[in-house]
Amino acid sequence: MLASTFGFGLMAIFIRLASASMPTWEIAFFRVLFGFLLLLALLAWPVRAQAQPLHAFLARVRTTQLPRYVVRCAIGVAAMFCGFWAIAHLPLAQAISLNYSSPVFVTIAAILMLGERVRVRRWAAVVGGFIGVLMIVRPGSHAFSPGSLVAVASAMLSALVAIQIKQLSAADKADTIVFWTYALWVPMTLLPTLWVWQTPHGITWLWLLLAGVMGTAGQLLWTRALKLGEVSALTPISFTQLPVVTFAGWLLFDEVVDTPTMIGAGIILASAFYIAHRESVLARRAASKALSKSNPPVV
Secondary structure (H helix, E strand, C coil): CHHHHHHHHHHHHHHHHHCCCCCHHHHHHHHHHHHHHHHHHHHHHHHCCCCCHHHHHHHHCCCCCHHHHHHHHHHHHHHHHHHHHHHHHCCHHHHHHHHCCHHHHHHHHHHHHHCCCCCHHHHHHHHHHHHHHHHHHCCCCCCCCHHHHHHHHHHHHHHHHHHHHHHHCCCCCHHHHHHHHHHHHHHHHHHHHCCCCCCCCCCHHHHHHHHHHHHHHHHHHHHHHHHHCCHHHHHHHHCCHHHHHHHHHHHHHCCCCCHHHHHHHHHHHHHHHHHHHHHHHHHHHHHHHHHHHHCCCCC
16 A cells, blocks of 8 residues: 555656646546556466467456446546646645545445445544535635646546446456556547647656556555555555655645645545545444354354
């Protein structure tokens, strides 16, 4: 999880560096393209020695839910664009802090789309998360920036993506979900990129390559971490991304974080941690009940 956090943090820094000379759509395209090439290499490696490696690879990523992937990826592209735009145009600490509000919106989406029951304590965490968002955005004040709403939109769209991934994972494995996500993201990001195309030059190629590699590596490490450990224990580690990008923003871009943003970020992180903790507790209870039903006591 710590390696994943640094991967995502470095991805944000490289996106910001590339944005000095590249439009957001093109950064998104190259991030997805280079990430997809890395993913293909990693997925093909385990089946390279089989008699029919291509057949084994296709069997590994086969799905019957392609139309749902198209919808999921379209929303994901919108979330990615909003998130990358926020990283390029807002202070890094503000953009990343607002991105951490996604679990708040996930909780609401789970109620509306999955019919999940949420009790008072998680509702309190949701309200706290909104208070944190308002402290950072500060609507109606002189510090308000309409661009901050783009970062909030990214968090909301990411919440919808999270719900869709949960639905897709009922039938498909993680490798299948990741493969089809990237396979569809490449053409989806290419089409708008053609309208704003600027050929990268010099060190910009390096920033784009590293953004793609670090983003995919962070995603794969994050998935692996959640498989090995509990969400409630791992979530606080992911919060180390905020001080990393805050320091990078100060060092590389002369950004200074004001007090309301720091307080709002702290509230959002606390809310996200509590929501993750409650979900972990409820998941353990559900697993325990399922185990007790499958293994009734001997009388």
